[in-house]
Amino acid sequence: MSSTVFFGSAKQRKLAAAETLPAKLDRILERLKIRERVGKKTVAIKMHLGGNIGYSTIHPVFVRKVVQAVVEGGGKPFVTDTAGACRTSPLRGYTTETIGCPIYPTAGPTDKHVKVVRRPFKNITDWQLGGTLIEADFLINFAHVKGHPSCGFGALFKNLALGGMAGPTRGAIHDTQHFDPYFFPEKVTTNGDTLQRIIDSCPHKALVRDEKDAGRLHLHFDPCNQCRRCLKVAPPGSLRIDAANFSAFIEAEAISAGLVLEHFGDGQAAFISLANLLTPVCDCFGFTGPAILPDIGVFGGDDIVATEQAMLDKVAECELIVANVPDEMEPQPGAGHPFQVLHGPLKNPYLLTEFGEKLGLGSREYELIDVMADATAAAPGHIAAKHM
Numbered sequence: 001m002s003s004t005v006f007f008g009s010a011k012q013r014k015l016a017a018a019e020t021l022p023a024k025l026d027r028i029l030e031r032l033k034i035r036e037r038v039g040k041k042t043v044a045i046k047m048h049l050g051g052n053i054g055y056s057t058i059h060p061v062f063v064r065k066v067v068q069a070v071v072e073g074g075g076k077p078f079v080t081d082t083a084g085a086c087r088t089s090p091l092r093g094y095t096t097e098t099i100g101c102p103i104y105p106t107a108g109p110t111d112k113h114v115k116v117v118r119r120p121f122k123n124i125t126d127w128q129l130g131g132t133l134i135e136a137d138f139l140i141n142f143a144h145v146k147g148h149p150s151c152g153f154g155a156l157f158k159n160l161a162l163g164g165m166a167g168p169t170r171g172a173i174h175d176t177q178h179f180d181p182y183f184f185p186e187k188v189t190t191n192g193d194t195l196q197r198i199i200d201s202c203p204h205k206a207l208v209r210d211e212k213d214a215g216r217l218h219l220h221f222d223p224c225n226q227c228r229r230c231l232k233v234a235p236p237g238s239l240r241i242d243a244a245n246f247s248a249f250i251e252a253e254a255i256s257a258g259l260v261l262e263h264f265g266d267g268q269a270a271f272i273s274l275a276n277l278l279t280p281v282c283d284c285f286g287f288t289g290p291a292i293l294p295d296i297g298v299f300g301g302d303d304i305v306a307t308e309q310a311m312l313d314k315v316a317e318c319e320l321i322v323a324n325v326p327d328e329m330e331p332q333p334g335a336g337h338p339f340q341v342l343h344g345p346l347k348n349p350y351l352l353t354e355f356g357e358k359l360g361l362g363s364r365e366y367e368l369i370d371v372m373a374d375a376t377a378a379a380p381g382h383i384a385a386k387h388m
């Protein structure tokens, strides 16, 4: 069944406040009926608050719009993210004064307020869900869209899957990529330092000797763009650059987000993603460089799969801004989606919505509704700036 996704394009038709993304976010909040739905509920607004001197996370102007809608509806909002990101968030402009509500860590200030849920997957048996996040009555998943070196991109799923879990589970999700073996030392039968030749063949320094066993190779999946140069040097069968390792992280994201969403009943979660200032890597890197894609817009829906899919489809219409890609990265034209061109063909962003749909979290079919479609005659300032 098709789900509805509301969309406000970053493109302006006029030089008017009503044509900008914060005003379009207002329209999306209205179309999602956030005010009517929150009642007197406690509302967790899950965000990625970034790190260090990054400035491409969602600007407080947008956050305040969401907070304002919840407050006007009678709800009690709080913004939430990992303990570390919350602790340093004032450095990036997020305070109770600027956004209009408190900021609480998803698993408490010591990362210990968790609910443990058993769901075996690869190396993970128990998942530690952030207690503060899942104890809220209503969830607004408010995500910034960007590239991500582990899985190609980060947005709605990743915002819950990683940021909704305590630190040990976040680490374990990253380790899923190492669960299926990719190095087979018994196949290395050549003379000389074959391992070193394989390591030296990687221009991205993705291959290193295993810390615990210098006779084994360890692959850093983040910098690996699957160029396969190493396979030309490695003895046959000794090394795999295999889809299973790369997709493990992506499937773990879908499972993790699903575990969080199980705590919110029907209609008790809304999903909003902002695709602007799209950086090549995650907001947790703690810095911001030039955008590698044009600003695209703001998306909102009640279906995490459909809302993510709609965003990915809009990104797919754009071309990577290669001139803005850092020199140490190596875009691969022809790899597929722009996030694959950036991070490699096996970091396929659409795998995430496929896994999400298989888990019953939503539908990849959607109807995209432009929230400005009924505003062709709108005068500048159609949506008045409101102050709290």
Ligand code: SF4
Pocket: 201, 202, 203, 204, 205, 206, 207, 219, 223, 224, 225, 226, 227, 228, 229, 230, 231, 241
């Ligand atoms: S596929 Fe390319 S980037 Fe990945 S480890 Fe091999 S040489 Fe390095």
